Amino acid sequence: MxxxxxxxxGEAIYPYLxxxxxxxxxxGVYQVKLKVTKExxxxxxxIINKLISELVAEQHKKTPGVTALIxxxxxxxxxxxxxxxxFKFKLNATGVNKTTKQxxxxxxxxxxxxxxxxxxxxxxxxxxxIRVNYEPIPFNVATTxxxxxxxxxxxxxxxxxxxxxxxxxxxxxxxxxxxxxF
Numbered sequence: 001m002x003x004x005x006x007x008x009x010g011e012a013i014y015p016y017l018x019x020x021x022x023x024x025x026x027x028g029v030y031q032v033k034l035k036v037t038k039e040x041x042x043x044x045x046x047i048i049n050k051l052i053s054e055l056v057a058e059q060h061k062k063t064p065g066v067t068a069l070i071x072x073x074x075x076x077x078x079x080x081x082x083x084x085x086x087f088k089f090k091l092n093a094t095g096v097n098k099t100t101k102q103x104x105x106x107x108x109x110x111x112x113x114x115x116x117x118x119x120x121x122x123x124x125x126x127x128x129x130i131r132v133n134y135e136p137i138p139f140n141v142a143t144t145x146x147x148x149x150x151x152x153x154x155x156x157x158x159x160x161x162x163x164x165x166x167x168x169x170x171x172x173x174x175x176x177x178x179x180x181x182f
Contacts, residue, residue, distance in 0.1 A: 004153055005047060005133070006131060007040075007087065007131050007132045007134070008036050008037075008040035008043075009129055009130065009158050010040070010129070011034070011035045011036075011128075011130075012032050012033070012034060012127065012129070013032070013033035013035055013126050014031075014033055015033075015125065015126060015128065015130075016030055016031050017030060017032055017110055017155055018110065018118075018123050020093035020107075027092060027094045028093030028094060029093060030091040030092075030093055030108050030152055031089060031090040032089050032130070032132065032152065033087065033088050034087045034131075034132055036084060037083070037085075038079070041085035041087070044077070044087060047136055048075060048076065048077065048136060048150075049075075051138045051148045052138070052146060052148055055138050055140060055146040055147075056146060059140065071145030072145045073141070073144045073145040073146060073147025075147070076088045076148060088150065089134050089152040090149070090152055091106065091153070092106070093107060094106075108152045108153060108155055109133075109154035110155050111154070111156050112156070112157050113156070115156070118157060118160075122160070122162065123162060124155070124157060124162075125161045125162055126161070128157055128160050128161040129158040129159035130155050130157050130158065131155070131156050132152065132154070133152075133155070134150045134151055134152055134153055135150075135151040135153055136148050137151050
């Protein structure tokens with residue numbers, strides 16, 4: 001049974017929540033970074049660190065006396081200089097199930113402050129205030145090491161920031177043309 005966790009509310013950074021990011025992965029990845037206060041981050045940090053400790057203990061049992069060779073992957077959070085913590089969540093949009101070999105598509109569940117579904121035509125931009133439902137997934141990969149990834153399951157939007165034209169801040173002005181034109 002999945003172990004779904006919920007973060008505190010924080011600021012969305014570079015969210016790809018209504019459509020997946022396909023820049024580096026043609027299958028698409030839904031992702032968001034969430035910036036929260038250090039105090040509010042402690043529960044999620046404890047969950048991540050506990051899972052990593054369990055992986056390390058399991059690896060010690062499998063290979064006793066080889067502790068120097070246990071490699072650790074980077075943690076899915078960053079302690080920022082301003083006293084905040086930024087978590088990274090992601091979810092593959094499409095892929096093939098390793099067990100059944102069947103193709104799949106998935107996307108995070110997006111709801112507003114009243115738990116109403118957010119329409120697909122609404123884009124959630126950076127600066128929105130959100131909280132995230134996620135599943136911490138431990139992994140042990142030879143090339144990367146022992147670690148935890150945070151699988152994005154859903155997002156509740158408390159304050160929606162939507163995109164604007166790149167022309168914000170400009171107003172019409174009278175042209176001034178130097179001799180010779182532009």
